[in-house]
Amino acid sequence: MLALEHLRKSYGTRPVLHDVSLPVERGEILGFVGGNGAGKTTSMRIVLGVTEADSGRVLLDGEPVDDGIRSRMGYMPEERGLYDTMRVEHQLRFFAELRGLTRGDARRAAAYWLEVLGLSQRRQSRLQELSLGNQQRVQLAAALVHAPDTLVLDEPFSGLDPLAVDVMSRVLREEADRGVPVIFSSHQLDLVERVCDRVAVLRQGSLLAHGTVAELTDEAQPRYLVRSDADSRLWSAELDSAARDTLEPAPDGGVIVSLAGTPEGPDHLADAVRRHGSLLELRPWRPSLFEIYRSVVDPHPADQEESTA
Numbered sequence: 001m002l003a004l005e006h007l008r009k010s011y012g013t014r015p016v017l018h019d020v021s022l023p024v025e026r027g028e029i030l031g032f033v034g035g036n037g038a039g040k041t042t043s044m045r046i047v048l049g050v051t052e053a054d055s056g057r058v059l060l061d062g063e064p065v066d067d068g069i070r071s072r073m074g075y076m077p078e079e080r081g082l083y084d085t086m087r088v089e090h091q092l093r094f095f096a097e098l099r100g101l102t103r104g105d106a107r108r109a110a111a112y113w114l115e116v117l118g119l120s121q122r123r124q125s126r127l128q129e130l131s132l133g134n135q136q137r138v139q140l141a142a143a144l145v146h147a148p149d150t151l152v153l154d155e156p157f158s159g160l161d162p163l164a165v166d167v168m169s170r171v172l173r174e175e176a177d178r179g180v181p182v183i184f185s186s187h188q189l190d191l192v193e194r195v196c197d198r199v200a201v202l203r204q205g206s207l208l209a210h211g212t213v214a215e216l217t218d219e220a221q222p223r224y225l226v227r228s229d230a231d232s233r234l235w236s237a238e239l240d241s242a243a244r245d246t247l248e249p250a251p252d253g254g255v256i257v258s259l260a261g262t263p264e265g266p267d268h269l270a271d272a273v274r275r276h277g278s279l280l281e282l283r284p285w286r287p288s289l290f291e292i293y294r295s296v297v298d299p300h301p302a303d304q305e306e307s308t309a
């Protein structure tokens with residue numbers, strides 16, 4: 001397990017991480033989300049030893065992460081870090097040998113990842129001749145070429161076309177399946193929801209939430225989707241006022257209503273709707289990761305200095 005424990009960091013007098021603790025199990029993909037400036041890159045840089053924490057520590061399987069452990073990590077830094085004029089295959093072989101592979105193993109590993117990531121045709125191109133998305137694929141190949149035992153990826157999906165996203169997602173899952181803890185940051189919440197086992201939400205340097213999407217859904221607040229040809233103002237007037245105040249339109253039509261804090265259950269809701277028209281659909285409403293994110297991060301939007309997400 002990769003464990004970030006009580007990380008604190010300030011730049012000058014400005015605190016940017018407040019006691020961030022986060023476990024990433026082996027075999028798990030963790031999505032790291034948060035608005036611009038929330039502290040995702042800083043946290044990952046601390047894991048990689050590029051930035052030093054003021055306090056706290058990072059452990060892999062209980063061992064403090066040192067240069068030896070870091071040399072077995074695969075990473076994709078925000079500022080990337082490949083050589084623009086070096087040919088793609090040469091670049092991958094270079095990184096593999098740097099990480100301790102023999103010349104033959106490095107050649108085989110480079111060829112393998114070029115094939116998996118759809119770059120075989122471009123292996124003799126210089127990096128700068130590739131599109132940004134293909135450069136991104138080379139970045140991922142460079143992170144993977146030495147069979148790392150941990151993956152730390154800063155926005156690996158940004159700028160990728162849909163097929164590359166698919167390939168990247170599959171590769172991350174395969175890496176997790178061989179026991180690698182995978183942590184990546186992203187602003188693409190639909191993708192995070194699809195790819196990740198767990199999600200961590202950071203806001204202004206504090207961890208606000210961590211868990212599976214199902215765990216982050218507030219189970220104590222049962223919400224229901226109602227589709228009906230009846231006017232929602234009529235049937236909602238028959239509900240407890242606490243429920244009436246929660247009515248909101250569902251993204252694909254219908255109305256979402258919460259019965260939390262009311263003595264009413266779904267049967268009462270169904271009866272109220274039917275008294276005014278046909279009930280077409282009534283089912284528990286599971287929010288998307290975006291909605292969960294918004295409800296976690298948005299309560300104090302005015303406080304967010306840099307967030308745009």
Ligand SMILES: Nc1ncnc2c1ncn2[C@@H]1O[C@H](COP(=O)(O)OP(=O)(O)OP(=O)(O)O)[C@@H](O)[C@H]1O
Nearest residue numbers: 011016034035036037038039040041042043185306
């Ligand atoms: N080298 C630095 N010197 C001073 N402040 C910094 C430095 N690096 C980061 N910061 C500040 O630390 C805070 C966290 O930045 P960080 O890059 O970790 O956020 P992030 O969550 O990765 O954001 P984004 O989604 O925009 O990439 C920001 O307020 C940023 O301005």
